[in-house]
Amino acid sequence: MDETNLTMDDFKTELEHSLKRLTEGDLVKGTVIGISDTEVTVDLSYSSEGIIKLEELSNDPRFSIKADVTIGEEITAMILSEDKEGNLLLSKKKADDILSWDKLKTMMTERTVTTVKVSNAVNGGVVTYLEGIRAFIPASMLSLSYVEDVSTFVGKVLKVIVITADKEANKLVLSAKEVLREEEAKEKSHKISQVQKGIVTTGIVDKLMPFGAFVSIGEGLSGLVHISQICGKRIKSPAEVLKEGQEVKVKVLDVKDGKISLSIKAVSDAEEVHEDAVDIPAEYSTGEQVTTGLGDLLKNFKF
Incomplete structure (x- = not known):
């Protein structure tokens, strides 16, 4: 001063x-x-x-x-x-041993996302440090997929949240998987919000259920074709006309609450498809056919 x-x-x-x-x-x-x-x-x-x-x-x-x-x-x-x-x-x-635990408990409650650098690999996971406290990230919390060799994460910077902060037990556990899961869900939700009602696209029958068929339409998205939307005739089971792995053309009937409703039946009438596809941006229509792949539909959007 x-x-x-x-x-x-x-x-x-x-x-x-x-x-x-x-x-x-x-x-x-x-x-x-x-x-x-x-x-x-x-x-x-x-x-x-x-x-x-x-x-x-x-x-x-x-x-x-x-x-x-x-x-x-x-x-x-x-x-x-x-x-x-x-x-x-x-x-x-x-x-740090005194003050950090209070902060860590707050971070756990608020699910605060922070970054850490992996220090070394140990049995069942990896070790890092957060707020000066030694922390453990289990192998099951490192990635969305199975991790066979945790040593490949040594030196990497990960986004994590605190899932356990127990001062008495001197136990601090972090998760990168939770952050990745939330990011994946957010990205998926954003992609779904970009799907236009009325578009016709190709998809692969992913799973048959008594009430309909789930069809993968690319970009990690799938929708449900209700049994009543599979074909023009009444059927007792989707397996009567569909099989898993089969390629089909589907029309997006609705996008609501993060779910995509599809129809195979609605694609059969070409005039109907043209009329229902008026909301498709101009660049999506060739003037001849209103069908496209979802990857093409989403390529102009930034995620």
Whole structure:
């Protein structure tokens, strides 16, 4: 602070800070004013400065004092003792052990998405660090698909959420799978919202059910052809006229609540298809046929 611009209130605040008694175990906040290869110097607005030795800065084995600490950064640390020069020896690690769990529990409750870098592979998963706390990501929570070799994730940066934060048990568990699942659902919902009612496209019969057939129409999307929309005649089972793996032409009847309703029967009348496809953007129609692949329909949209 520039002493030439100090007011009486500023002097009073500085005096109070300098006279306050700090004892071992107290948590203090300070501003980084010096960084060396072995320690960080912190201004505590106190009669003496704080020193955080390298070994007291972080639990993360990937921590770099030069890369991960910056001048002017605010740090919260615990007072350990006083050295011969009167400086306070501090520990950021011990402060993190106290403060980080509260933050981690809040992150778990709010399902906060954050990024971590995988440190190493262990039995059944990988280890990383979040808020200075060692965290475990089970193999089953690394990806949407089965992970055979967890070592391939070492060094990767993952988006994760906290799924377990138990301070008493010193247990912090993260999940990348939950984030990927939510992103996939969001992307799928967006794709579905771009599907136009009335379009005719090709699809593959994915699964037959007593009430109809699920047809894959590409781009990871599928819709239901109700048994009443399979053909013009009354049938007791979709298997009477369809088989899994069969390619069919389907018309989008409706898109509602994230579900796509399809019809095979409606495609048979060409005039009907033209009339119902008036909402299709101009670039989708060739003037001859109002059928196309879903990939072509969606290629102009950004996801």
